[in-house]
Amino acid sequence: MQVPASIFKAYDIRGIINETLNPEIAYAIGQAFGSQMRDLNETEVVVGRDGRLSGPQLIEALSKGLLSTGINVIDLGMVATPMVYFAANQFMVSRFRVCANKLSVSIFIRGLVSAPPSIFSPSTSNTLWVMFALPDP
Secondary structure (H helix, E strand, O other), X not given: XXXXXXXXXXXXXXXXXXXXXXXXXXXXXXXXXXXXXXXXXXXXXXXXXXXOOOHHHHHHHHHXXXXXXXXXXXXXXXXXXXXXXXXXXHHHHHHHOOOOOOOOOEEEEEEOOOOOHHHEOOOOEOEEEEEEEOOOO
């Protein structure tokens, strides 16, 4: 499997479903992200997704990749973007009293609403945006 370099942007990962992003690639991304988390001594990640039809398959593959590296996954399911950040922040706050050097990590999978018209219609999008967040300590 080859992961297309074109999906990696400065602050996120964007790909077209079943062209440049699929469950196999999501699994590999989960493994890579999980490995980096382990290097930072992180052990948990909050994940969520929007209502796109491809979301369940991608989040499952991503989660399996994370789990394969020993990272615990807190799956919020289908939620709005702010809920993922809120959950990650709440999780960080609850752990802050125990270990002040820990960060909270979140990943959100959602459709990209500003995709070019040639690859999306107003009701569905086959372009996916994977956002990874490591908040400032």
